[in-house]
Amino acid sequence: MRVHGNLSKWNDDRGFGFITPAQGSDELFVHISAFPRDGIRPRIGELVSFEVEPGNDGKQRAVRIQRPGRSAPMRRARGRELPASTPGPIGAVIGLLIVGAIGVYGYSTVTSRQTAAPVEFSAPAKSTAVDWSRCDGRTRCPQMTSCAEATYFIQHCPATEMDGDHDGVPCEDQWCGVESGF
Known part of the structure; x- marks a missing residue:
């Protein structure tokens, strides 16, 4: 069951803090790993939604935190991969440029091999005379x-x-x- 509350204390150096639930119960411990990995650092006073589970020490702790207004992260079902995201227009253009560059390189390599004269290998002629010309x-x-x-x-x-x-x-x-x- 999801519960709402505010982040009341936070130690950014150590990566943990406490959440005060909206129902007014005791503060709950929360670790940085419970927050979504969206690049946003936790802020004191921030409204969050979370679930409560017992920790390794038997005390209740907040887990699977969500921030209001943000979509929940997609979870992967066992044995199933997440759907591939589609690139934006810039990513699509860069991808096309890379594919085009590889194609041009491949084409130029193939055509240069077809037009080049065959190379004949022969042993260098042995010279018995010493070149002292310099x-x-x-x-x-x-x-x-x-x-x-x-x-x-x-x-x-x-x-x-x-x-x-x-x-x-x-x-x-x-x-x-x-x-x-x-």
């Missing part, structure tokens, strides 16, 4: 791999330090010396 910052003999490479770098790259005796032959002790056989 200076990459190497300036010393330990950074070189052959006499020919050191010679290229000393002739084409600035600031190399591979010709200690300035005779034009780089890396004489490592790559281009007489002992090396070059």
Whole structure:
């Protein structure tokens, strides 16, 4: 049986308070979980409709609170889902835009695959020649791999330090010396 009353005390930090029934009986404990989840915080003096049940401690408490002028929340019967709500006009427009964007993306993906030339895969050609056509910052003999490479770098790259005796032959002790056989 539903009873009416006013919220007489409320502790927002702790989430509970007391309701004074309209019949003038003792105040009833009420927890925040008894209020509808409509985003409206309980206010002292607020008129409410509720049911009374014994709590875990055996004392009477207010449960299933409703606010006047608001419709009761739809309850789900066991095994049955709530009916789906229909979106407003803005939700419908956004939904259509999303579906349209997915369609355009799918169409462009399919057409680009049909018009693209087939790709042929082949192994890259092995080159035995070393490309020394650019200076990459190497300036010393330990950074070189052959006499020919050191010679290229000393002739084409600035600031190399591979010709200690300035005779034009780089890396004489490592790559281009007489002992090396070059």
